[in-house]
Amino acid sequence: MRIITFATLGILCLTWISGASDLQDRCDKLSQGQLQSVIEFLAADVLEGRAPGTRGGELAEIYMHSLFKQLGLKSRFQPFTLHGFQLSALNVSAWGRELLFLEDTVGSYTRAENQFSIEGDVVFAGFGIRTSLWEWDDYKKTDLRGKILLVRVNDPGLFIPQIFDGSTLTYFGRWIYKIEEAAKTGAAAILLIHTTPTAGYDWQVVKNSWSGEELYLPASLENDLKFRGWIREPSLKSLLAENKIDLEKLYRKSLSRKFRPMDLGFKIRISGRNSSRQLRTRNVIAEIPGSSGKSIVLSAHIDHLGRDDQLEGDQIFNGAIDNGSAVAAMALIARIFADAGKELHYGLTFLACQAEEAGLLGSKYFVANSKREEIAANINFESTPVWEKSLDAFAAGGRYSTLEEAVRLVAAAQGLGYSRFSLTDQGLFYRSDQFPFAQAGIPAIWLSAGEKFASGRNHIAEFFKGGTYHTVKDEYNPAWELESLRQTVKLAVGLIEHLNRTRELPRWKARLTFPVQNPEGKSVKTINK
Template identity: 30%
Template sequence: MAMISRTNFGHKAWARFGLRAGQWAATTALAASLAACATMGRGSPPAMAGNGTPEIPIDTMKEVTRTLSSDAFEGRAPGTEGERKTIALLKERFAAAGLQPGNNGSWVQKVPLIEMTGADYSPMIVKGGGQAIRLAPGDDYVAVSYRVTPETRIEDSEIVFVGYGINAPEKGWNDYAGIDMTGKTALILVNDPDYDADTLDGPFGGRAMTYYGRWTYKFEEAARQGATAALIVHDTFPAAYGWNVVQSSWTGAQAYAQTADDGASQTRANGWVQKPMAERIMTMAGQDLAAMTAAAKRKGFAAVPLGVTTSFGFDSAIRRFESNNVIGVLPGSERPDEVVLYTAHWDHLGRCKADETGDDICNGAIDNATGTAALVALAEAHVKAGAPERSIAFVAVTAEESGLLGSEYYAANPVFPLDQTVGGVNMDALSLAGPANDVVVVGGGKSELDAYLDDALGELGRTATPEPTPEKGYYYRSDHFSLAKRGVPMFYVESGEDLIEGGTAAGAAAAADYTENRYHGPQDEYDPDWNWDGAEQDLRLFYRLGRSLANTGAWPNWLDGDEFRRIRDESCAASDTGC
């Protein structure tokens, strides 16, 4: 059975929209607060004169979606015959659309991947004060290694409680201040210090999760601090998923993008522990987890060495293989070295658990044949309109379902320098429930891109609905995030919930039907009876967003105080030719 993405933990656009009608009203106050944040501190976009939307080739959307999601493509798993067919189709369609090969004369960027499968896990033994606690693998803790090594052993590593594990210079916050983590294991709380706020006010966005709340950041920061291992305390509400999701996602085969050092700069082990186990560890150390959690929410918290040690280990089977990102470009007429991106992932799960009919192909029609088809359709529309001032690149990335690996590899090895990348639009799982009055803005109020979105929505007669559950951090769970965390401002705008026919109740019903009956299963297949009006509506918006960025000399930035502002500013300051 195909692995559920550790990065996504099952999230897709429609899956997130599964609100019952009664839940909608509960989000109103928060939505209003988010909308207010989204209008603050923005620059103004250029006028859209001359940038009117051409006809969107919906027949292209239908044809490419149908072909990519056919059984002949076997679910488009990376490294399979399905990938070979997908890459060939995208090359053909990009060329026919009038794009040029985007990677120095090549249509592809090779993406070296590593698959590591853990086995022979030992219990985790925590010792201190003459006592010992035994944590069972899978049930009490999970762990993997980001280092490409056949054997991982953690021996008598001192555990240090580091609160939320955040080092945010722009906020004057450093949970690692004054502590040397060499040889030690960081015990870390999930989410942000102010995650349980009722509003969006707070040093870390209040209820809205920031990057500092994501487990990916916490493991990265622990590695930067020199920790031997990092363990996050699982708590269902701030994590936004139960232990069963952690357990299923962090066991079995794990895929990674290869790095030059084979992960040597990472911790030796990263994992999670059940909250009751963390409470027992704290008690053994003479501490109380609840009290320590309360202390960690306050600025100036100092990491606490617990005086207890942990030991555990496992083996890893290693498989190296290669996949591909596909890149086409429409060169700009005036500033071709400045680039606007469209991104979407072409991959899906391949063969998966069979349904009651014996069908074991997860076709991924909506997820994400629709987004991949949108790349082709938008390429045709932009070429037909003629070259804009800046170049537009269309990037179909691999291995999103394995943890954003294709986009991560691209962002770490950019074909177009990041300081010359203006921004972009990511497309993941378009809605086929019909046209909507609104769009859902994921990560609104973070960057000056908001002004471009407001301008385009106004001209198209649509409204922006803030995401109803910002505490779950969905902005950090799709391919645009690989670029955003390196400073490139990225749109993540999803299909609306307020359908023209049926309103929010109809939107919620369509979302629930997809989530319950088709998402990540063999039933996510092409349906000739789909209503494509909503997809066409969304592509008109995506076209205008990309075209507007490509026909301006402005460089939209993150807002002051955003976690990515410092990264972008440093990148721009070091550049002689870009932002």
């Protein structure tokens, strides 16, 4: 007679729950060449950083379309229109003092004018937040038409842990939200005040991200906000000091719910040279049908920052990790399910989306033009780790839905722990392509092998905060072990199998700390469960 110990029984239960299968076994058998190939191609110099609307961006689209077709999947392009604007000169001045383009300030002028000039009264608008969720309103119906707004990045929770989500950055702290709200006020311009602690990244990241062409969906330009940009805090402090205005005092006042926009009693002039164009770019979509009429969307963006001809030496932002490795993860999952040919309850949609770096534009367009009731969940891949094996997994955004428990079960069955992503102060859940799905009311996560690597190093944090993220240093390295990439693929395969076997429809389980939009794109009350 065999005696089954509790430990053995636990392992058997986890195996049953996760459905350890030949599909997961196939992940273990992926060759080094299979793990490398997509990253190596997408990060090649010939693609010149894969910016949308460029030759390299188009090559990335064609590559993904061909790859999906080679796997026997139905693949199609989803074209959409963007407006692009790029500054060649920028002058921000007050009291006869001029700030330096790129060193002190960057931005985007969103009108098809080769030369421009805006002058307006300067208003400090605090954090630029208005939400009933935390009973916070920095604007208080103040008439701000034609004004130039100075707005803090992040949210009050960073400074007062008892409100908002404490040190965890909420959507209301993100720069893109600040711009959206400023546009609703009728303001002419917004200058976001940059500090590394509040933004979560240094000025070099801002400069690299905003010194090239800025892209917009046409609907986002249907307002009076002509200029949107950033200003370095030391430069702003020096400028305000010319008129004996203490920025720290303004900051202290902005931490109160009683705060109202403050006219600072002077004007700023913003002028420069600008080029503009209208361009077409394309998401690439492939599908494996399921029997339920609903699908799980797997997504990864194929674009990056392109090239900067003004740089000395290396000018190409190759984006090997951001986001070549994530596209590789999605492509390998597509290969595994396509080769298996198994019937699925929930179909799989593979979304290689464009223009993420410009503000999640490709995924926003996809969600806006999809039938939301046909999407069961979104599993997004972003900057997938490429190093040694990890000891755990994370699902950014998982805390909001039942997807987190499913990931925990799958990870445990694969011998991994589960941890929440440590970089919550960076607001990364709102900065990648899972967020448009979540904002549309669809449970969504960013799935990845975790930060607890066997060596004790946190490679993921080093990538985001150590000087590689959004720089020309993000290049393909043939020496990468790619074991954490393999683990991410295996986690996703296990999660897809779990959802298909249980036929569990992911649902929200916690209060959502971001606005949810109805199918017409209008904000509705935040979902509370």
